[in-house]
Amino acid sequence: MNTVTPWKQLLLHAIEANSHLKHSSFFQLATIGGNGRPSNRTVVFRGFQDETDKIQINTDCRTRKIEELKHCPFAEICWYFTDSWEQFRINGRIDVIEGSNSDSVKLQEREKTWFASSLKSRLQYLGPDPGIPSITEDLPKGVSLDPSAGPVNAFCLLVLDPDQVDYLNLKTNTRIEYRCSRNSNGDKCWTPERINP
Amino acid sequence: MNTVTPWKQLLLHAIEANSHLKHSSFFQLATIGGNGRPSNRTVVFRGFQDETDKIQINTDCRTRKIEELKHCPFAEICWYFTDSWEQFRINGRIDVIEGSNSDSVKLQEREKTWFASSLKSRLQYLGPDPGIPSITEDLPKGVSLDPSAGPVNAFCLLVLDPDQVDYLNLKTNTRIEYRCSRNSNGDKCWTPERINP
Numbered sequence: 127m128n129t130v131t132p133w134k135q136l137l138l139h140a141i142e143a144n145s146h147l148k149h150s151s152f153f154q155l156a157t158i159g160g161n162g163r164p165s166n167r168t169v170v171f172r173g174f175q176d177e178t179d180k181i182q183i184n185t186d187c188r189t190r191k192i193e194e195l196k197h198c199p200f201a202e203i204c205w206y207f208t209d210s211w212e213q214f215r216i217n218g219r220i221d222v223i224e225g226s227n228s229d230s231v232k233l234q235e236r237e238k239t240w241f242a243s244s245l246k247s248r249l250q251y252l253g254p255d256p257g258i259p260s261i262t263e264d265l266p267k268g269v270s271l272d273p274s275a276g277p278v279n280a281f282c283l284l285v286l287d288p289d290q291v292d293y294l295n296l297k298t299n300t301r302i303e304y305r306c307s308r309n310s311n312g313d314k315c316w317t318p319e320r321i322n323p
Numbered sequence: 324m325n326t327v328t329p330w331k332q333l334l335l336h337a338i339e340a341n342s343h344l345k346h347s348s349f350f351q352l353a354t355i356g357g358n359g360r361p362s363n364r365t366v367v368f369r370g371f372q373d374e375t376d377k378i379q380i381n382t383d384c385r386t387r388k389i390e391e392l393k394h395c396p397f398a399e400i401c402w403y404f405t406d407s408w409e410q411f412r413i414n415g416r417i418d419v420i421e422g423s424n425s426d427s428v429k430l431q432e433r434e435k436t437w438f439a440s441s442l443k444s445r446l447q448y449l450g451p452d453p454g455i456p457s458i459t460e461d462l463p464k465g466v467s468l469d470p471s472a473g474p475v476n477a478f479c480l481l482v483l484d485p486d487q488v489d490y491l492n493l494k495t496n497t498r499i500e501y502r503c504s505r506n507s508n509g510d511k512c513w514t515p516e517r518i519n520p
Contacts, residue, residue, distance in 0.1 A: 149405040156353035156363035156399070164353035164361055166401035168410055202353070204363035208346040208405065213365055253519065260498075260517045301457075320457045322450065 131316050133291040133304045134179050137205075137214055141171075144207045153205035155183065157191055157220075158198040165194055171205075172239055175285055179314070181216065182239055183284040184247070187224055188255050192282060195220050201286060211296035218288040225279050235285070240277035251280040291316075299323050328513045330488040330501045331376050334402075334411055338368075341404045350402035352380065354388055354417075355395040362391055368402075369436055372482055376511070378413065380481040381436055381444070384421055385452050389479060392417050398483060408493035415485040422476055432482070437474035448477040488513075496520050 144150035151171045159165040172182040181203065185191065195201070203216040223232045240248065252269050254260070291304040301323040304316045341347035348368045356362040369379040378400065382388065392398070400413040420429045437445065449466050451457070486503040498520040501513045 147405070149403070152403065154351035154353075154363060154401045154403070156351075156361035156401075158355065158359075158361055159399075162355075162395075163397040163414060164355055164399045165412075165414075166351060166353035166363065166399040167412060168401060168403045198359075200360040202356075202361045202363040204351045204353075204365060206346070206349065206351070206365045208344070215362075215364060217360060217362075256519050258519055260519050322453050322455055322457050 131179050131304075131314070132318055133214070133293055133302075133316065134174070136212075136293055140207045140210055140212045140214070144209045147209060150207060150209070153203050155191070156202045156204065157194045158200070159190075159194055160197060165191065167191070172242070175235065179288055181286040181288065182235075183286070184239055184243060185282050185284055186251055186256055187280050187282045188257070190257055192222060192224075195222050195284070203286065213292075213294040213296070215292040215294075216286065216288045217290040217292075218286045221285045221287065223283040223285065225277060225281070232283075236281070236283040237276055239283050240281055245271060245273055248278075248281075251278050294323060296323075328376050328501075328511070329515055330411070330490055330499075330513065331371070333409075333490055337404045337407055337409045337411070341406045344406060347404060347406070350400050352388070353399045353401065354391045355397070356387075356391055357394060362388065364388070369439070372432065376485055378483040378485065379432075379436055380483070381440060382479050382481055383448055383453055384477050384479045385454070387454055389419060389421075392419050392481070400483065410489075410491040410493070412489040412491075413483065413485045414487040414489075415483045418482045418484065420480040420482065422474060422478070429480075433478070433480040434473055436480050437478055442468060442470060445475075445478075448475050491520060493520075 141150065152168050153171060154166055155169045156164055156166045169183050169185065172184050174180060175182055199219045201218065201220050205214045205216070223236045227233055249269065249271055252271065289306040293302045301321050303319050303321050307315050307317065309315050338347065349365050350368060351363055352366045353361055353363045366380050366382065369381050371377060372379055396416045398415065398417050402411045402413070420433045424430055446466065446468055449468065488501040491498045498518050500516050500518050504512050504514065506512050
């Protein structure tokens with residue numbers, strides 16, 4: 127069943143309405159840090175996975191969030207659209223897909239998002255270890271990348287499978303909470319409820 | 324000692340450089356939810372507390388984040404400036420200051436931020452319980468507020484005391500991590516380290 131979930135329709139509409147702003151594809155991803163404290167950073171939306179409501183993010187295997195997600199796979203996206211004054215809080219579980227994954231379908235998805243990103247984005251995964259003290263300048267000199275070469279080891283695909291979405295529209299002052307349950311076939315069912323902003 | 328901390332100088336500069344954008348005073352605040360999952364929402368910057376590096380946020384006592392913060396007081400702000408391409412990740416402990424607080428200095432701070440916010444902002448605290456199913460329309464009819472009246476019960480001041488700041492500048496591709504320690508007088512000392520982006 128490929129019926130578009132109601133919050134996904136709102137989100138696709140917000141993405142379209144704010145697409146003239148480069149930063150409209152950025153959102154904040156919160157995870158639980160190794161020390162048990164919250165951790166929060168800006169990442170780039172890399173589309174929905176095929177026809178599902180799962181959200182894709184590319185990242186570097188060497189960043190701290192990978193350890194964090196292996197320890198606690200839950201995350202919350204906060205996506206605020208600065209032009210339409212809409213906020214989506216999307217909570218769910220993240221699947222971390224590295225090159226060592228044993229699932230060939232997942233490896234194909236990883237390859238697909240690798241080739242969907244720009245050559246400039248791909249080059250970043252050849253840079254020095256993120257988050258450790260800087261000793262070299264940016265990229266080592268003379269690094270180049272064959273545009274037809276598949277994902278490098280450091281490239282990681284994150285797939286967030288949402289099970290709760292809180293939508294807020296500050297222009298109309300409406301807020302809707304969507305909760306997910308599974309029917310007997312295992313398909314997702316979303317129940318919306320209008321709540322006070 | 325009122326020497327401005329280095330990251331605060333960078334942040335004040337970013338606020339100034341992006342001040343033509345209304346949304347530049349918004350940031351995302353991550354906390355730990357009651358279910359142990361991350362929680363993330365957009366809030367408004369209400370200034371630094373006096374001459375310190377503590378960050379003020381106004382909120383409604385009836386929102387879910389209050390329970391969350393009473394359970395785990397740690398939070399991380401992610402503040403992305405869309406025009407200057409700078410990101411500040413500010414981690415620290417939050418002090419929740421409600422009207423029932425026994426510290427008179429804290430109550431004064433709460434009163435100060437109440438009067439510093441617009442009448443329209445203040446009126447929101449008289450609205451229906453946030454996050455519960457909507458039955459009434461927005462504000463009950465005929466609600467008015469005496470501009471000289473002090474904070475209502477639902478008004479809450481949050482004060483985040485930072486102890487770690489991660490600064491990223493995407494234009495210059497630089498990233499600096501600031502860590503806080505205390506000297507023998509109990510004063511904060513910030514140590515910066517340049518790390519790989």
